[in-house]
Amino acid sequence: MAVPSIGVRLPSSHLPAAPLWSRLWRRPLFKRGFYEVLGLVLWRRKGLQLLNCGYADANYSRFPLPLVDEPERLGYQLYHRLVRDTPLAGKDLVEIGCGRGGGAHFLARECGLRRLIATDASFMLILGNRRRPGPPNLEFRTASASRLPLPAESCDIVVSVESIHPQPDKSAVLAEAARVLRPGGRLLVADFFYTRDSSTNSASGFRASVQGSPFERVEEDWTDQAAAALEEDSPRRLAEIDRLPRFLWPAALSFAGTVRSPLYAQLRQGQARYLHFRLQKAPAPARTV
Numbered sequence: 001m002a003v004p005s006i007g008v009r010l011p012s013s014h015l016p017a018a019p020l021w022s023r024l025w026r027r028p029l030f031k032r033g034f035y036e037v038l039g040l041v042l043w044r045r046k047g048l049q050l051l052n053c054g055y056a057d058a059n060y061s062r063f064p065l066p067l068v069d070e071p072e073r074l075g076y077q078l079y080h081r082l083v084r085d086t087p088l089a090g091k092d093l094v095e096i097g098c099g100r101g102g103g104a105h106f107l108a109r110e111c112g113l114r115r116l117i118a119t120d121a122s123f124m125l126i127l128g129n130r131r132r133p134g135p136p137n138l139e140f141r142t143a144s145a146s147r148l149p150l151p152a153e154s155c156d157i158v159v160s161v162e163s164i165h166p167q168p169d170k171s172a173v174l175a176e177a178a179r180v181l182r183p184g185g186r187l188l189v190a191d192f193f194y195t196r197d198s199s200t201n202s203a204s205g206f207r208a209s210v211q212g213s214p215f216e217r218v219e220e221d222w223t224d225q226a227a228a229a230l231e232e233d234s235p236r237r238l239a240e241i242d243r244l245p246r247f248l249w250p251a252a253l254s255f256a257g258t259v260r261s262p263l264y265a266q267l268r269q270g271q272a273r274y275l276h277f278r279l280q281k282a283p284a285p286a287r288t289v
Ligand SMILES: C[S@@+](CC[C@H](N)C(=O)[O-])C[C@H]1O[C@@H](n2cnc3c(N)ncnc32)[C@H](O)[C@@H]1O
Pocket: 035, 049, 050, 051, 052, 096, 097, 098, 099, 100, 101, 102, 103, 119, 120, 121, 122, 125, 143, 144, 145, 146, 160, 161, 162, 163, 166, 167
């Protein structure tokens, strides 16, 4: 498809050195550093509260959103779609990898949750999120998804939007989610996975990790909706990248979801799939007298 024309600085012919950035991305320290720098760079930036691909569906019902969040509707729609079939009123929810916190604000505000604890490994992102006024049932904490600062069986739902793919040890994340969930609780995942089995982020590897976990799995393929969202939202996203400091352009073009990212091509060419997993922990056994 044609690359949309965008702001004045970002050259339309500029393509990132994708293999170099992919190699760097495999290093955990680079990944950590990238999100810390992002937290710093976006510190004062209004908008850009979401860092996900989004979910586009022409027939999706239009749920209310504050005007200020409208430009990122497709990203909020991904959160809406993720929790749509799970009862949330009065429940305790934990988000892992909350990023800039837009999804956590949306869920805490709109879903009648008793409490939402939004966590992320990035200190700077969490610090930035704490500065923003939010609903009283929302709290932000710095934490790795494989070591949540929460007691066992203390929440009903765990959500993860695109925070599984950066983590090398998916089994550890699943085990930690299973620990903090109450019996009958759910882990809701939306993320991209590679179809090549040898990838550290392969769909088959993740399914195998789920198989070895206490969760029952329901899986849906949202690749078309994610790719369509990237197409629809790319002009806005490229304009946002244009406003970043120049040294971040190659990384942003590699990792941010736009039609110029390697991920978009991989989704459209079948090398990656965007998947939803609804993972259910077994309910407590019925007590016999
Ligand atoms: C692509 S962003 C998604 C953010 C957010 N869920 C959204 O949709 O806007 C991935 C997030 O995962 C976080 N992350 C990466 N590794 C993590 C880990 N081991 N534990 C917790 N969060 C992690 C990153 O800091 C980043 O904020």
